[in-house]
Amino acid sequence: MSSTQDHPAKAKAFVANNERAHWHDKALWFVREKRDRMANSLPEWETLREVASEIKSHTIGKLADYLEQFEENATKLGVHVHWAKDDKEHNRIVLEILQSHDVKRVVKSKSMLTEECHLNPFLEKHDIEVIDTDLGERIVQLRDESPSHIVLPAIHIRKEEVSETFEEHLGTEHGNSDPKYLTEAARGHLREKFLGADAGITGVNFAIAETGGIVVCTNEGNADLGVSLPKLHIACMGIEKIIPRLNDLSVFLRLLARSATGQPITTYSSHFHGPLTGGEMHIVLLDNGRSDLMGSNEFRNSLKCIRCGACMNTCPVYRRSGGHSYSTTVPGPIGSILAPAMDSKANKSLPFACSLCGSCTDVCPVKIDLHHQLLTWRGELRKRGQLPIDKWLPMKVGSWVMRSPSLFAMVGSIGRFFLRNMPRWMIYHGLNSWGKQRELPEAPKKSFRQLYNEQQKNKPQAGDKNNE
Amino acid sequence: MQVALFVPCYVDQLYPQVAMATLRLLERLGLEVVYPQNQTCCGQPMSNTGCWDDALPLAQRFLETFAQYEYVVAPSGSCVAMVRNHYDELLGGQPGFNELKNKTFELCEFLVDVLKINQLSGSFPHQVGLHQSCHGLRDLRMGSCSEIVGPRFSKPKQLLELLDDIQFSELQRDDDCCGFGGTFAVSEEAVSCMMGQDRIADHLQAGTQILTAADMSCLMHLQGIIRRENHPIKVMHIAEILAEAVEPGSMKSVAVTEAGKS
Ligand code: SF4
Numbered sequence: 001m002s003s004t005q006d007h008p009a010k011a012k013a014f015v016a017n018n019e020r021a022h023w024h025d026k027a028l029w030f031v032r033e034k035r036d037r038m039a040n041s042l043p044e045w046e047t048l049r050e051v052a053s054e055i056k057s058h059t060i061g062k063l064a065d066y067l068e069q070f071e072e073n074a075t076k077l078g079v080h081v082h083w084a085k086d087d088k089e090h091n092r093i094v095l096e097i098l099q100s101h102d103v104k105r106v107v108k109s110k111s112m113l114t115e116e117c118h119l120n121p122f123l124e125k126h127d128i129e130v131i132d133t134d135l136g137e138r139i140v141q142l143r144d145e146s147p148s149h150i151v152l153p154a155i156h157i158r159k160e161e162v163s164e165t166f167e168e169h170l171g172t173e174h175g176n177s178d179p180k181y182l183t184e185a186a187r188g189h190l191r192e193k194f195l196g197a198d199a200g201i202t203g204v205n206f207a208i209a210e211t212g213g214i215v216v217c218t219n220e221g222n223a224d225l226g227v228s229l230p231k232l233h234i235a236c237m238g239i240e241k242i243i244p245r246l247n248d249l250s251v252f253l254r255l256l257a258r259s260a261t262g263q264p265i266t267t268y269s270s271h272f273h274g275p276l277t278g279g280e281m282h283i284v285l286l287d288n289g290r291s292d293l294m295g296s297n298e299f300r301n302s303l304k305c306i307r308c309g310a311c312m313n314t315c316p317v318y319r320r321s322g323g324h325s326y327s328t329t330v331p332g333p334i335g336s337i338l339a340p341a342m343d344s345k346a347n348k349s350l351p352f353a354c355s356l357c358g359s360c361t362d363v364c365p366v367k368i369d370l371h372h373q374l375l376t377w378r379g380e381l382r383k384r385g386q387l388p389i390d391k392w393l394p395m396k397v398g399s400w401v402m403r404s405p406s407l408f409a410m411v412g413s414i415g416r417f418f419l420r421n422m423p424r425w426m427i428y429h430g431l432n433s434w435g436k437q438r439e440l441p442e443a444p445k446k447s448f449r450q451l452y453n454e455q456q457k458n459k460p461q462a463g464d465k466n467n468e
Numbered sequence: 469m470q471v472a473l474f475v476p477c478y479v480d481q482l483y484p485q486v487a488m489a490t491l492r493l494l495e496r497l498g499l500e501v502v503y504p505q506n507q508t509c510c511g512q513p514m515s516n517t518g519c520w521d522d523a524l525p526l527a528q529r530f531l532e533t534f535a536q537y538e539y540v541v542a543p544s545g546s547c548v549a550m551v552r553n554h555y556d557e558l559l560g561g562q563p564g565f566n567e568l569k570n571k572t573f574e575l576c577e578f579l580v581d582v583l584k585i586n587q588l589s590g591s592f593p594h595q596v597g598l599h600q601s602c603h604g605l606r607d608l609r610m611g612s613c614s615e616i617v618g619p620r621f622s623k624p625k626q627l628l629e630l631l632d633d634i635q636f637s638e639l640q641r642d643d644d645c646c647g648f649g650g651t652f653a654v655s656e657e658a659v660s661c662m663m664g665q666d667r668i669a670d671h672l673q674a675g676t677q678i679l680t681a682a683d684m685s686c687l688m689h690l691q692g693i694i695r696r697e698n699h700p701i702k703v704m705h706i707a708e709i710l711a712e713a714v715e716p717g718s719m720k721s722v723a724v725t726e727a728g729k730s
Contacts, residue, residue, distance in 0.1 A: 008656050008657070008658070011658055015662050021662065045617040316663050317659050321659050352652065352656070353656060354652070355649025356650070359643075359645065362615035378518030379519075382519055391518070391519075395513065399519070401508075403526070405505060408508045408509070412477075416482075433657045436657060438664070438689065438696055439696050441482045441692070443482065444483075448481075448487040452491070
């Protein structure tokens with residue numbers, strides 16, 4: 001993967017449709033405000049975040065032990081546990097399980113991990129039909145797009161567009177974009193798919209080491225249905241999804257839905273402890289770069305993520321640039337940390353797709369220091385020699401100038417002189433990004449240093465501390 | 469009490485009146501203020517771009533320049549955040565560094581936390597829209613932010629509230645970022661400007677007459693848009709408002725030039 005993802009260019013294209021960009025921003029801000037109301041209804045909110053953060057840190061510190069414990073307990077429950085080093089191995093394992101059961105049709109509930117592995121196209125290539133059963137994901141799938149948000153995969157699509165998509169694929173009425181009507185249509189369509197499926201694939205929100213059970217949170221109950229009708233259940237999870245005890249779960253369930261969508265709890269929190277009678281259950285545990293992150297002091301914290309999406313909803317850049325501008329499976333602040341860990345060169349613009357406002361860090365239910373990690377990534381790109389010249393050269397020059405107060409004063413006064421005296425066309429041209437939609441400051445004749453020194457000269461007796 | 473004035477580089481060059489207002493205000497409060505001539509830039513632009521190596525000599529210079537003073541005060545939340553929260557990686561362990569961190573304050577923090585100012589005689593009969601600059605808000609915790617559950621407070625607002633006749637704008641989004649973000653303003657120009665325009669739209673609907681903040685960098689960006697789009701909002705740094713209120717007339721010349729194009 002050597003193609004360079006350029007966030008600014010894609011963001012610019014998104015912003016260019018001003019009306020749509022504002023609609024997107026407002027839709028997400030609405031979710032963020034709902035989250036605020038929900039968070040504020042719990043006086044113990046900040047304590048919960050702290051506890052969740054500590055549980056996650058503790059777990060990541062002993063991940064190998066907890067994974068072993070989980071495998072042992074899950075196996076006792078009759079689950080087949082598989083380990084996948086990377087996306088390829090993950091997909092191969094899933095395919096083998098499916099092929100050994102002669103599966104032709106799969107229903108899948110929402111799983112960012114299978115997106116990460118590009119499981120759908122892989123299975124389709126092997127003549128297995130995969131139907132995403134989460135409504136948003138199904139919409140995106142029918143449109144041959146990828147999710148633009150980890151919790152609200154179709155947040156970038158308007159209901160009129162859904163109507164067109166459904167008309168084309170499900171035969172709904174032309175021009176009817178009533179959400180209730182469209183949901184009913186999707187429900188009918190998905191029901192058939194559920195009934196005809198040979199296997200169900202789910203993601204995993206939490207895997208409990210102590211019990212070997214897994215928990216899947218959905219709002220539509222589609223995970224339950226998808227693994228209750230077919231006899232074969234494959235659950236795919238990243239190794240960071242482990243929590244030590246069943247007791248810990250309550251902390252996360254309280255945080256997750258409130259942070260994600262501003263609901264007090266996800267509609268369905270489905271617990272799975274082993275296969276259905278007469279059925280089979282498999283869990284595929286994926287590493288795919290996660291243990292590298294675990295070994296990194298700077299970025300280990302990003303493994304605490306419970307994929308609530310709150311950092312996306314709050315991010316002023318994400319809200320205005322859309323999830324696809326990140327060109328990654330997981331967009332937004334957390335995605336901009338995870339993606340460079342996989343390929344820093346290709347994703348080098350992502351740590352800069354951030355104004356460093358810090359809102360993500362304060363909203364994150366597990367207290368990941370997101371904006372600090374983004375800043376750390378910038379330094380890491382510098383170390384790896386991956387910063388583009390237009391970023392590092394001005395800083396090098398700036399640093400040289402600023403090492404000398406007199407040089408700084410001189411460069412400053414020349415700059416101000418030009419700013420004051422140059423004709424407008426020489427200042428506001430194509431290369432001046434600042435000036436496209438903004439005026440530059442009006443340059444004063446004198447700097448503060450000059451004014452101050454003049455003032456000091458005029459009142460020599462007042463506090464004449466010469467501190468040259 | 470002796471205070472060393474730390475004037476961020478761009479304030480020195482582009483907004484000298486903000487630093488003058490800070491100086492006047494602190495002197496008016498009876499402090500001995502000095503301006504160490506060796507200062508230049510804290511290194512924040514370099515460090516925010518990932519160029520730690522280029523920031524290092526500037527951090528070093530900062531420490532050498534300011535170590536000797538009792539307090540260091542700057543009219544900028546983000547530069548102070550640089551010193552307090554990001555210098556560790558550059559200067560950690562150096563003699564005088566911990567002391568420096570603990571004695572460097574953003575102006576409003578200094579007035580509220582160190583000087584414990586709880587009255588100011590002055591009036592500012594305008595409707596003020598307070599922009600909560602992110603680094604001050606979330607790095608220095610100069611106020612409560614909307615993400616965190618807990619008591620609500622704002623040090624800049626607390627100071628402004630001491631002035632007579634002042635009114636505040638009710639914003640729809642209290643602390644959404646303005647989109648400046650240093651080099652972000654240029655590298656992500658489209659998003660940056662949209663963020664700025666959205667903030668200004670919020671202030672327009674709220675009836676803001678004077679837009680203020682504790683960080684001139686956010687205001688530089690917002691003012692750039694205001695002037696380009698000819699909105700009837702005047703921009704003043706909080707130090708200018710406080711100085712003008714406690715010493716009427718002192719900022720008149722500034723007020724006129726600033727209002728110039730808006
Ligand atoms: S980083 Fe935090 S806020 Fe973002 S998705 Fe993960 S848990 Fe949620």
